Amino acid sequence: MSVDDIFRRIAERSLSSNIFNDREVLRPDYIPNELPHRDEQISKVSSILAPIFRGERPSNVFIYGLTGTGKTAVVKYVLIKFEEYTSRFGKSSKYSYINCRYDDTTYRVLARLADSVGVRIPFTGLSTSEVFRRIISALDSLGVPLVVILDEVDSLVKKCGDELLYRLTRVNEELRKGKVTIVGITNDVNFIEGLDPRVKSSLGEEEVVFPPYDAVQLEDILSRRAIRAFKPGVLDDGVISLCASIAAKEHGDARRALDMLRVAGEIAEREGVCKVTKEHVLSARMEIEKDRVAEVIKTLPLHSKLVLLSLTIGGESRTTGDVYNVYRELCRYLNVDPVTQRRISDIVSELDMVGIINAKVVSRGRYGKTRLIKLNTDLDTLIRVLKEEERFEGIIKNFRSR
DNA sequence: CGTCCACAGGAATGACGGGCGG
DNA sequence: CCGCCCGTCATTCCTGTGGACG
Missing domain, CATH: 3.40.50.300 (P-loop containing nucleotide triphosphate hydrolases)
Known part of the structure; x- marks a missing residue:
């Protein structure tokens, strides 16, 4: 976090918000004095x-x-x-x-x-x-x-x-x-x-x-907290139920739902408006997801990053072999020893596991059995994070602009 | 209907670095 | 402080397999 970020946050908190009444109520470690549905x-x-x-x-x-x-x-x-x-x-x-x-x-x-x-x-x-x-x-x-x-x-x-x-x-x-x-x-x-x-x-x-909460329960939980967290009347109709239904689809995670509501409020605050809308919730979801992905990518080892970089070059979806060829080319360009295809296969699985890419095993008959690999991430976010590795900059300039 | 492609993915093993017990 | 053990990354070798093609 940069100095500006820190100061901005403190400034935000001390200024009276026209959205939040008490945003601490939405933080994950807050223990409310009632726990509905438990x-x-x-x-x-x-x-x-x-x-x-x-x-x-x-x-x-x-x-x-x-x-x-x-x-x-x-x-x-x-x-x-x-x-x-x-x-x-x-x-x-x-x-x-x-x-x-x-x-x-x-x-x-x-x-x-x-x-x-x-x-x-x-x-x-x-x-x-x-x-x-x-x-x-x-x-x-x-x-x-x-x-x-x-x-x-x-x-x-x-x-x-x-x-x-x-x-x-x-x-x-x-x-x-x-x-x-x-x-x-x-x-x-x-x-x-x-x-x-x-x-x-x-x-x-x-x-x-x-058990996980269902959408109705999440909505109830969110409403109770929202009353204390937000100023009266700033939440548009349907904001809470949207948060609830999104979170319910993602395993009924109340923490996620509360996060989304809080971030939606923060986005509205940043825009200087005094209403939180459904659009804010959707942007909040994107923002949270981008943060998560960026965090994961940043801490990835070199060869995993190279695999991702290979995926930013070329078509929509390709096989393990295609990816490996591009990967080897990148390694040659960077003077890095490539790892074997076996290892790349595992790296692809790992990336699939954390949800950054989509890898599906398909059989193409005579043309073999392989995995079709697709990026499952916002391309701009991915490239922005990968650029932080200085030695990738040349590749991103030369290879990607084809 | 059998082949055979292009890998998937399991098992064994090794290099290496970091933390723990003595 | 030192040796030991353990987890992680990586290699080598391997067996397995869905289905288009001949």
């Missing part, structure tokens, strides 16, 4: 955790659902309520929320845990088992139940394996007074299958599933 999940999660009021250990819970289905919001919501009650009735308990995407090593997770039970841990120097011992003794002397929330736990396991999970589930056997409950949250449905069976059974004592 009553079932809220009551399930809270009844699972309720035994803590009787001083018993709640079952471990496994929570799964796609992104933007309210998993984190529900859990945080329940925990906030939870604290209210425990403090009101003089019960004591502790919880520790850890997002494993940011704390994605065994040590960092343990450090967070230690912190939440009041143990000071040096940045480095201790073995994990030593940290473990200190946490356990702290828990024992506190004599208080602990609830550990491991959000996006799949990223931890992907990096460090399920060793830590296994040990956490077994902590209770070593404790005399304290109790530990683990709440694992993931958006990867297949994740559980890959776990050590012992972890799987003890972690999955209870399961809560978060």
Whole structure:
């Protein structure tokens, strides 16, 4: 982000907007004080955790659902309520929320845990088992139940394996007074299958599933937030239902829907108008998609970028072989060692996976079986991002202008 | 109806760099 | 601090395959 961007944003925020009342309400990490259409999940999660009021250990819970289905919001919501009650009735308990995407090593997770039970841990120097011992003794002397929330736990396991999970589930056997409950949250449905069976059974004592929202539910959610987020009367008719229906088609992701609404508002604000229209929503969708694509492309390795560059040259759709030939020519021009066609085949699959291109296997009989590859991206955005690689500039000038 | 094209995509293996435990 | 292990990128070799063409 450039200096101008930063200053502009701050200026925007401090100036009174003629669109927004409180745009924070639309941010993804905002926890509203009501969560419509998640009553079932809220009551399930809270009844699972309720035994803590009787001083018993709640079952471990496994929570799964796609992104933007309210998993984190529900859990945080329940925990906030939870604290209210425990403090009101003089019960004591502790919880520790850890997002494993940011704390994605065994040590960092343990450090967070230690912190939440009041143990000071040096940045480095201790073995994990030593940290473990200190946490356990702290828990024992506190004599208080602990609830550990491991959000996006799949990223931890992907990096460090399920060793830590296994040990956490077994902590209770070593404790005399304290109790530990683990709440694992993931958006990867297949994740559980890959776990050590012992972890799987003890972690999955209870399961809560978060289904995607449908269009009607999304519309309801958006309306409730919009009332607080926008000034009265700035939203055109149909703006909210358009956001809802677009997001519903893309897996019922509420975060996406809220994003779209917020960006639509920001676009309207930038234009200096005082109405948010359906057109703003459509531009917002484009903008979000462009940002996403640009972000992905920027971080791609060289050869993937070269494959994309090859695709900007020439016709609409072509086969793997065509792409490989152009790619090799580009490599020759740039003095880069080309990789084999086998590797290109994998790169094409990867690009297809993230949705930048479309690759479909077709059989053309006598003329072989191959993949037809098409760009699935706004060409201007793609070229703009690729130009950031200085050595591509010559190619973009010479080859593309044919 | 069998061939054979132009690849898909699995398996084994190697080079390399970065982080972790001791 | 050093060796070790692990994940990523890449190569080599390979078997598999839908369907137009002869």
